[in-house]
Amino acid sequence: MKNIYLIKYGEIAIKGKNRYLFENALITNIKRSIKELGNFHIQKDQGRILVEPEENIDSDKIMNRLTKIFGVVGVCLGIKNDNINMETIKETALSHMKSVCENNKYTFKVETKRSDKNFPLNSMEISREVGAYILKNMGEQLKVDVHNPEIRLNIELRNSIYVYSKVVPGPGGMPVGTNGKAMLLLSGGIDSPVAGWMIAKRGVEIGGIYFDSPPYTSERAKQKVIDLAKQIAVYTGKFKLYIVPFTDIQLEIYKKCPHQQLTIIMRRIMMKISEKIAKKENAQALVTGESIGQVASQTIQSLTVTNAAVNLPVFRPLIGFDKEEIVTMAKKINTYETSILPYEDCCTIFVPKHPETKPKLEYILKSEKALDNIQNMIEEAIEKSDGIIIK
Numbered sequence: 238m239k240n241i242y243l244i245k246y247g248e249i250a251i252k253g254k255n256r257y258l259f260e261n262a263l264i265t266n267i268k269r270s271i272k273e274l275g276n277f278h279i280q281k282d283q284g285r286i287l288v289e290p291e292e293n294i295d296s297d298k299i300m301n302r303l304t305k306i307f308g309v310v311g312v313c314l315g316i317k318n319d320n321i322n323m324e325t326i327k328e329t330a331l332s333h334m335k336s337v338c339e340n341n342k343y344t345f346k347v348e349t350k351r352s353d354k355n356f357p358l359n360s361m362e363i364s365r366e367v368g369a370y371i372l373k374n375m376g377e378q379l380k381v382d383v384h385n386p387e388i389r390l391n392i393e394l395r396n397s398i399y400v401y402s403k404v405v406p407g408p409g410g411m412p413v414g415t416n417g418k419a420m421l422l423l424s425g426g427i428d429s430p431v432a433g434w435m436i437a438k439r440g441v442e443i444g445g446i447y448f449d450s451p452p453y454t455s456e457r458a459k460q461k462v463i464d465l466a467k468q469i470a471v472y473t474g475k476f477k478l479y480i481v482p483f484t485d486i487q488l489e490i491y492k493k494c495p496h497q498q499l500t501i502i503m504r505r506i507m508m509k510i511s512e513k514i515a516k517k518e519n520a521q522a523l524v525t526g527e528s529i530g531q532v533a534s535q536t537i538q539s540l541t542v543t544n545a546a547v548n549l550p551v552f553r554p555l556i557g558f559d560k561e562e563i564v565t566m567a568k569k570i571n572t573y574e575t576s577i578l579p580y581e582d583c584c585t586i587f588v589p590k591h592p593e594t595k596p597k598l599e600y601i602l603k604s605e606k607a608l609d610n611i612q613n614m615i616e617e618a619i620e621k622s623d624g625i626i627i628k
């Protein structure tokens with residue numbers, strides 16, 4: 238008997254002819270995610286992916302990784318036995334039940350699926366026999382409940398016996414790498430990490446961009462963004478984060494543009510720089526953490542003027558979310574605690590007292606005319622960017 242992890246995947250199973258592409262991507266991502274824990278045998282089998290450790294590896298560690306891979310709907314830790322007969326089925330099932338129940342009392346039910354139709358007993362008969370055997374051996378702990386059992390003991394007979402019960406949910410979504418690439422504008426706030434996570438969940442490979450404004454923003458603020466990126470990488474695998482030096486551009490805007498327009502012009506230039514980096518990185522879209530009305534720069538008018546700075550699509554997955562909903566997600570994906578650390582970000586320093594909330598593109602374009610050297614400054618900022626690999 239050996240430990241085995243059965244991986245259930247949902248959406249990718251319905252992709253018709255492309256199905257194998259999605260399955261292969263999922264297998265690649267699974268391999269990448271667990272390879273440093275040890276050696277595994279990984280195989281595809283009838284709508285499941287089976288992960289079998291080839292040595293003794295802490296199951297919590299494996300579960301922790303497997304349940305954070307996009308495309309995984311659920312993971313069951315079960316037992317595999319290559320020797321199939323009624324005795325081994327009963328023993329495997331009993332051994333699994335003992336490890337799941339420990340000393341507690343439960344109701345349970347046995348469910349059997351067999352792909353080997355030549356096996357002498359049918360599914361119902363196997364379930365009944367195994368159920369009786371388990372009751373005989375653990376009787377005082379267990380009661381059968383066929384309608385609403387606490388433990389559903391699943392037995393699957395294929396080339397081997399597989400026994401499992403508890404399904405630990407994964408994040409769902411699609412395997413990263415199956416839906417193109419996007420650049421995430423990642424600040425140190427609560428929103429953008431969640432936005433990036435949501436887009437990556439749809440199978441999109443993510444790259445990161447952070448606008449750094451030393452000395453107005455500290456080394457610690459930058460480290461915070463790197464830490465957030467690492468937390469995203471737990472789900473996406475490694476990616477590149479661009480740290481773009483932004484101080485000179487901010488000072489230039491501050492010097493030459495009307496102060497109530499500072500934020501909006503700054504955001505437009507962030508977009509322009511991001512678009513250029515996206516082209517360099519072969520990314521097809523940008524991602525931000527904006528949501529309608531959250532701050533002055535996120536009114537519909539502001540978002541429209543910001544959008545007009547670029548041609549690439551800008552994905553804003555949080556657009557209709559309330560802050561509370563975003564906070565709940567940030568906690569779930571483990572970015573919240575880092576996001577609320579109190580380090581300033583570049584936008585809080587150059588924030589005008591009375592920011593424009595209904596900017597008009599024509600006036601903004603007029604103001605931007607004063608930035609006569611901005612193209613060069615943009616090129617220079619990109620050239621001086623640091624690209625760090627996050628993992």
Ligand code: ATP
Nearest residue numbers: 422423424426427428429446447448525526527584
């Ligand atoms: P967040 O919580 O993500 O920081 P926010 O509510 O603070 O968002 P803004 O500061 O207006 O909102 O920023 C809106 C979006 O612009 C952010 O979600 C992020 O995608 C991007 N952004 C803002 N500042 C930066 C920065 N310094 N570097 C990279 N992206 C940024």
Ligand code: MG
Nearest residue numbers: 424425426582
């Ligand atoms: Mg912010």
